[in-house]
Amino acid sequence: MSKKYNSIRLFKNPILEAMSHVHPIIPLVMWTPIISYLLYRGHALYGMNTNEFVALFFIGMLVWTLMEYLLHRFMFHFPVIGPISDRFVFLFHGLHHDDPNDPTRLVMPPVPALLISGLLYLMFSLIVPIKYLDAFMGFFMIGYLCYDYIHFATHHFKMTSKVGRFLKKWHLQHHFRHEKAKYGVSSPLWDYVFRTVTGPKEEHKYYKDSNA
Numbered sequence: 001m002s003k004k005y006n007s008i009r010l011f012k013n014p015i016l017e018a019m020s021h022v023h024p025i026i027p028l029v030m031w032t033p034i035i036s037y038l039l040y041r042g043h044a045l046y047g048m049n050t051n052e053f054v055a056l057f058f059i060g061m062l063v064w065t066l067m068e069y070l071l072h073r074f075m076f077h078f079p080v081i082g083p084i085s086d087r088f089v090f091l092f093h094g095l096h097h098d099d100p101n102d103p104t105r106l107v108m109p110p111v112p113a114l115l116i117s118g119l120l121y122l123m124f125s126l127i128v129p130i131k132y133l134d135a136f137m138g139f140f141m142i143g144y145l146c147y148d149y150i151h152f153a154t155h156h157f158k159m160t161s162k163v164g165r166f167l168k169k170w171h172l173q174h175h176f177r178h179e180k181a182k183y184g185v186s187s188p189l190w191d192y193v194f195r196t197v198t199g200p201k202e203e204h205k206y207y208k209d210s211n212a
Contacts, residue, residue: 019111023104024103024152042132064142143186
């Protein structure tokens, strides 16, 4: 990453501002031991067999793609109804649309990532049987890591494979042609299911003033 990149400033507070910049290796370093522990617990504590593990892998990855779509569509593109929601949307995602190539703001910062994952773990604990919860969450988080690095790659790498070229084109069209469509980044599946393959550009201009 270039150290000379002129990033948009988010916060007046230098500590908060520094925390908003994330090196792309951080998610891998942070989540790999957590995922490993979750998968170990799923196997060692509950003794799941190979078929159960494989099934949970596909279920966890599939559920991640749905969660990615829902978060992107309804949280990151939340309709602005006032200055507070305006600031919230800008911090979470509007900044990325205003400056999509900032290499230090393409992966989720650790603090909000931990908070969101903790809330999701609690939510899934109400649905997923305890025997499968840790392994499911481990595979779900692998899906998240795949998303993070696919997203980074679409903005900073020349993706040469057929799948890579498709995903890069798909995501860049979301940025520059259809901001109210193509919400999937690692997979277009749910855009087809929910009929958001095409849509208009976002008309709203986000609030940018640093006030923290």
